[in-house]
Amino acid sequence: MSVRLVILGLLRERPLHGYELKQIIEEHMGDWTAIAFGSIYYALDKLAEEGCVERIATEQEGHRPSRHIYQITERGEEEFLHLLRELWRTPERQYYDFDVALFFITALPHEEVLATLRGRVAGLEAALAHLEAHQNEQTEAPEVPPIAHAIFNHSRVHLRAELMWTQDLLHHVAEGRYP
Amino acid sequence: MSVRLVILGLLRERPLHGYELKQIIEEHMGDWTAIAFGSIYYALDKLAEEGCVERIATEQEGHRPSRHIYQITERGEEEFLHLLRELWRTPERQYYDFDVALFFITALPHEEVLATLRGRVAGLEAALAHLEAHQNEQTEAPEVPPIAHAIFNHSRVHLRAELMWTQDLLHHVAEGRYP
DNA sequence: GGTAGTATATACAATATAGAATATTATAGG
DNA sequence: CCTATAATATTCTATATTGTATATACTACC
Numbered sequence: 001m002s003v004r005l006v007i008l009g010l011l012r013e014r015p016l017h018g019y020e021l022k023q024i025i026e027e028h029m030g031d032w033t034a035i036a037f038g039s040i041y042y043a044l045d046k047l048a049e050e051g052c053v054e055r056i057a058t059e060q061e062g063h064r065p066s067r068h069i070y071q072i073t074e075r076g077e078e079e080f081l082h083l084l085r086e087l088w089r090t091p092e093r094q095y096y097d098f099d100v101a102l103f104f105i106t107a108l109p110h111e112e113v114l115a116t117l118r119g120r121v122a123g124l125e126a127a128l129a130h131l132e133a134h135q136n137e138q139t140e141a142p143e144v145p146p147i148a149h150a151i152f153n154h155s156r157v158h159l160r161a162e163l164m165w166t167q168d169l170l171h172h173v174a175e176g177r178y179p
Numbered sequence: 180m181s182v183r184l185v186i187l188g189l190l191r192e193r194p195l196h197g198y199e200l201k202q203i204i205e206e207h208m209g210d211w212t213a214i215a216f217g218s219i220y221y222a223l224d225k226l227a228e229e230g231c232v233e234r235i236a237t238e239q240e241g242h243r244p245s246r247h248i249y250q251i252t253e254r255g256e257e258e259f260l261h262l263l264r265e266l267w268r269t270p271e272r273q274y275y276d277f278d279v280a281l282f283f284i285t286a287l288p289h290e291e292v293l294a295t296l297r298g299r300v301a302g303l304e305a306a307l308a309h310l311e312a313h314q315n316e317q318t319e320a321p322e323v324p325p326i327a328h329a330i331f332n333h334s335r336v337h338l339r340a341e342l343m344w345t346q347d348l349l350h351h352v353a354e355g356r357y358p
Numbered sequence: 359g360g361t362a363g364t365a366t367a368t369a370c371a372a373t374a375t376a377g378a379a380t381a382t383t384a385t386a387g388g
Numbered sequence: 389c390c391t392a393t394a395a396t397a398t399t400c401t402a403t404a405t406t407g408t409a410t411a412t413a414c415t416a417c418c
Contacts, residue, residue, distance in 0.1 A: 002279040009283040019367050032278045038406045041368065046404095063412055065367040084287065087280035088295055091302050094273055094337060099211045099330045100181040101266035104188040106326075108263065116267055123270050147285075147357050150348050151278045158273060161340035169329050178326050198397045217376045220398065225374095242382055244397040 003035050003043045005087060008052065008080035011072040015056055018044055019067060031134070032151050044070060052076035102169075105178070117170040124163040131156055182214050182222045184266060187231065187259035190251040194235055197223055198246060210313070211330050223249060231255035281348075284357070296349040303342040310335055 010016060010024055021044075022037045029035070047053045053070045060066040072080070105113060135152045138144050172178065189195060189203055200223075201216045208214070226232045232249045239245040251259070284292055314331045317323050351357065 002276045005279055005283065009286075012286075017367080019365095022367090029279075029282065032274065034272075034274050036406050037368095038370095038408095039404080042404070042406095061366085061413090065369095065411070067367055080283075081286065084280055084283055087276050088284070088287070088292075089298070091299065091306070092276055093213075094275075095211065095213050096273075096333060097181045097266050097271055099333055100184055100208075101263055102326055102330060102333075103208065103324075104184065104259075104263055105267070107188075107191075107260065108267070113267075119268070120270065127270070145282075147281055150351065150357070151281060153347070154275060154278055154281075154344055157340040157344045158337060161336040165333055165336045168332070172329065178329070196397080198395095201397090215376045216398095217400095218374080221374070221376095240383090240396085244381070244399090246397055 001083075002033070002087065003039045004047060005080065005083040006033070006035065007040065007043055007047065008072060008076050008083070011053060011070060011076070012080065015069050015071040017059075017067040017069045032155060047076065047079075050075070050079075052079045110173075110176075113173055114170070117166065117173060120166050121163065121170060124159060124166060128156070128159045128163060131159060180262075181212070181266065182218050183226060184259065184262040185212070185214065186219065186222055186226065187251060187255055187262070190232060190249060190255070191259065194248050194250040196238075196246040196248045211334060226255065226258075229254070229258075231258045289352075289355075292352055293349070296345065296352060299345050300342065300349060303338060303345060307335070307338050307342060310338060 006025060006029070007021060010021060016024070018041050021040050025033065025035050025040070044053065048055065048070070051073060052075050053072055055068050056071045057069040058066050059069065131152070135149075135156070138148060138152070185204060185208065186200060189200060195203070197216075197220050200219050204212065204214050204219070223232065227234065227249070230252060232251055232255050234247050235250045236248045237245050238248065310331070314328075314335070317327060317331070
């Protein structure tokens with residue numbers, strides 16, 4: 001659902017076509033969103049139907065596929081604020097597929113479980129290190145908006161929580177607490 | 180994707196029909212999974228097509244809608260282990276819609292942002308308290324498998340991380356660091 | 359200068375999701 | 389005992405998601 005918010009939010013700056021949206025999203029939000037490019041075109045069509053955006057031009061460079069340029073409408077501005085407030089207010093509950101695996105884990109041999117948990121711990125440590133390096137690098141770039149720090153921290157605190165929990169789980173499993 | 184694992188995992192115990200699966204999932208996994216009942220029937224059909232489960236009977240009580248009982252096959256057992264290992268090994272990256280809202284937050288008035296953040300902090304504190312109470316209550320129940328503790332803790336550590344991060348964000352916003 | 363790979367740009371089809379619709383039976387409250 | 393509500397059990401439809409297909413243009417390297 002946040003694709004719509006992203007599209008409207010970016011179109012508030014200036015008119016864009018689908019591919020441009022895809023590029024901006026990948027470059028500026030790629031680290032903390034998962035928006036498939038197919039969803040962008042779907043959402044654009046939907047938003048156009050609803051009168052939240054409108055095609056203002058169709059351009060073509062050489063014999064490249066032509067592109068449709070969209071502009072946000074007044075209705076779109078309203079929808080943007082509506083979606084923003086909704087996301088901003090609604091508490092989101094996260095679910096972890098890993099918990100499902102954990103629930104059935106007695107189906108796997110003890111040694112395999114231990115080995116994989118150790119692998120997860122290592123992977124989380126690496127991810128955390130990578131994130132922190134990336135964050136420092138971004139911190140120095142002047143074009144990165146201040147709010148990016150908060151978004152980085154968000155990932156960081158959850159990665160850390162996940163790491164600690166996994167280490168804890170590893171110890172419990174090693175002690176044979178889940179036979 | 181974890182619906183398939185859940186279905187196969189539960190069918191390993193004994194043959195079940197769709198509604199029974201729905202009940203077990205709601206009762207035993209409702210707190211930490213989000214599996215819509217529509218997805219259960221879809222997955223059952225799919226798994227049957229693939230030969231992972233098979234209908235072994237169709238029963239009917241009175242004039243109630245009849246129910247189809249499914250049994251796991253050998254192929255299903257293999258698929259179960261395959262899915263379990265995949266979930267168990269694959270690191271899962273979580274994305275937070277809230278980050279998208281945060282990215283566009285300058286579109287909302289400062290006071291509203293502050294008020295809503297305070298609301299979120301309160302909500303997270305309540306959720307945490309509720310979870311801890313629920314966990315204590317479950318801890319005493321004998322039929323709850325030991326692994327349930329780990330799953331509870333998983334939610335708890337992430338809720339705590341989210342709470343701390345939100346409080347931190349609130350302070351930064353209050354200090355006017357994101358104008 | 360040929361060619362392998364990447365970038366541009368969207369349409370479309372396959373798959374997945376989630377809730378509404380349906381129809382019967384049990385239950386609880388006045 | 390009557391009625392509103394919840395429980396039983398699934399099918400079906402509307403909607404959303406995601407990647408594949410398509411076709412041209414650029415670019416880097418041997």
